[in-house]
Amino acid sequence: MSTAAATQGVSAGTIVASLQNCTKRYPGVLALDGASFQVAAGEVRALLGKNGAGKSTLIRMLTGAETPDTGEVEIDGRPLAHSGSVRAAEAYGRGVRVVYQELSLVPGMTLAENLFLGRWPTGAGVIKGRQMEAEAEAALKRLGLDLPANRLVAGLSPAERQLVEIARVLLGKPKLVILDEPTSSLAAAEAEKVIEAVARIAAEGIGVIYVSHRMNEIRRIARSATIMRDGRIIDTVDVAGADTREIVRLMLGAEADAATALTSRAREKVVLEVKDLSLPPKLSSVSFKLHEGEVLGIAGLLGTGRTELLQAIMGVRDFKAGTINVDGAPVRKPGYHAMMKRGFGYTPENRKDEGIVPLLGVDENALMTDFPAVSSGGILSSSKISAAARAVIERLHVKAARTDTPIGTLSGGNQQKVVIGRWVHAGSRVLLLDEPTRGVDVEAKAQIYAIIRDLAAEGRSIIFVSSEIEELPLVCDRVLVLRDGELQEEFTSPNIDQDAVMAACITSH
Structure with missing residues (x-):
């Protein structure tokens, strides 16, 4: 992968961000345990680990959203010296940007308005609309996205929305871009556009941390992968030479040994x-x-x-x-x-848009395939609903605080269990x-x-x-x-x- 680091004012290979022996404890949880990590300019570093491995805490350390109990975080060669919201502003000012899994675009606003949301270019108290649109289109073209800046986000495809999120963080000369599961909700053809965009970002000399569970993507876009487990950095491996089963073993530890032959x-x-x-x-x-x-x-x-x-x-x-x-x-x-x-039962490919009703509870989502089974005299029975939902939750090991917990608040894995569980409830x-x-x-x-x-x-x-x-x-x-x-x-x-x-x-x- 070629780099053009001069456009960002750093040399390829320069360390743009690092953690040095960082530890972070929350009540009852050791979220980060002596973690040391670094990423260089122009590098795409994959970050792997199951939920709870410490990936989110590591990312929050780099963005300044959290302060380590012990250890030091350096951005652009200097330690982050402040705490609280000032620390996050300090990290942002040194070029740390992050795109989270859940998109934050406003559908009823234009691309330009979304890119500059909260940071409007103004003059004499008036927003400079033409300047904003020109800079927005330039940011979009950096990712190969040829779209008019005055177009509404509501009319974009999922992949285009993801690219607009990435384009937004390219404003202001970033040094490090963190992408949290950028393709998790995209089909392969749409994911291809995001992968190409990541390559463009790295080619400009920007360091990239790429969080994903798609090994095929990781092998294409990253040279190395850092694997986390139980708050610790387990290893950093060369992606090209690493066997997928070995990577899974590193992520799961002793859990991997418990696998039985099919x-x-x-x-x-x-x-x-x-x-x-x-x-x-x-x-x-x-x-x-x-x-x-x-x-x-x-x-x-x-x-x-x-x-x-x-x-x-x-x-x-x-x-x-x-x-x-x-x-x-x-x-x-x-x-x-x-x-x-x-x-027969069918679970769709697009779980988020077609598989669940996010604001409804786990119970309603799990039982919608057979409401008569939880009714008495044609009227839904709360006791039957609770018992049937609990049976699905226990049968499929769904992690939910209550049977009526909105399914949209669950992790993707638990949502998927409920989607499968509704057909178990139906007796499919x-x-x-x-x-x-x-x-x-x-x-x-x-x-x-x-x-x-x-x-x-x-x-x-x-x-x-x-x-x-x-x-x-x-x-x-x-x-x-x-x-x-x-x-x-x-x-x-x-x-x-x-x-x-x-x-x-x-x-x-």
């Missing part, structure tokens, strides 16, 4: 058979069988039609040709409610899971894998769509590769080799 409990009975399904332009002729108690993985590049396949089976999309058989009987025209009655026997681990940490992923395997052991059948090839051998009995509109290759556990699956995904005729 044992298939798939049965002979075929619960779903798809024959020559066609849904132009994505799918031309797809055929496969799903057995009772089987976890069937579908791999393929973005745009190959994986989501469309699940939606066609669930009746969300109409397909042009082909047949779908359930328990040996043809389903002429699948409809969503008809497939629900046949025992066939689950169509589209990217069920997207945007969740390593610990939550392992828990979701265990949940899926437990459901399969109970006799449920599951189709598991994932863009993360490395997780398919951990949860699937079989993996089918979708390419060129058809299912091209099949891999069976325990011989599901992620390199072979990836090669099958990218090979073309």
Whole structure:
């Protein structure tokens, strides 16, 4: 990766930020334990670790939002000397910027207004609109985003919104940009735009800390990764030479050793058979069988039609040709409610926008697939709702203070457990899971894998769509590769080799 550090007034390789033996305690929690860390100009450093590992505390140290109990934080070669809000202003003044996972844009304002929110350029008490728009467009073009500065944020795609957030932190000559899960809610094609933007930032000599759980992205954008566990820096590894399983072991520690070999409990009975399904332009002729108690993985590049396949089976999309058989009987025209009655459940790829109702409680989100089951005489029963919600929470190990806690306040992993749990509540026997681990940490992923395997052991059948090839051998009995509109290759556990699956995904005729 080339650098042009002169544009930022620092030399490539110069340390722009560091922690030296920093410790931070909160009541009952050792959040940071003697952590030493540094990042250089023009470097993209991945920061890895499960929830609670200390990543957020480390980031807050660098931004000046927290002061270490012991140790020292240096930004641009000098220690942060103040405390409280003055310390945060000091770090900001030296060029530390952060983009958090939850976007903070105002949809009803323009791009320029969002970029300069709270820092309006003024003259004689009047906002300099033309100057603001010109500087905003220049910041956007630095990331390869050609958009008019007077456009409303409400009309942008998710990837464009993320890039606008990044463009905002480029104003004012930053030295360090921290990106917290910038692609967790994006599809692969949209994530590509963010990855390209990160490369542009580093090429200007800006240090970047990149927090993500997507190993494929990390391998492309970062040369090294710092791994945290239990508040400590465990290791910093060369990304190119590091094995994913070794990185996971470093993140989980003793937890990784507790993993057990996958044992298939798939049965002979075929619960779903798809024959020559066609849904132009994505799918031309797809055929496969799903057995009772089987976890069937579908791999393929973005745009190959994986989501469309699940939606066609669930009746969300109409397909042009082909047949779908359930328990040996043809389903002429699948409809969503008809497939629900046949025992099918579907979790969408975009959990945040399509999978949950953020302001409603865990209970309402978990039980919406079968409200009659928690009703008496056609009226919802609070006692039945509480008991049923508690059963889902306990069954899927959801961490929530109360059954009526708004689901939007939970972590991504716990939200996803509830989304899966609603189909457990409905008694669904066939689950169509589209990217069920997207945007969740390593610990939550392992828990979701265990949940899926437990459901399969109970006799449920599951189709598991994932863009993360490395997780398919951990949860699937079989993996089918979708390419060129058809299912091209099949891999069976325990011989599901992620390199072979990836090669099958990218090979073309």
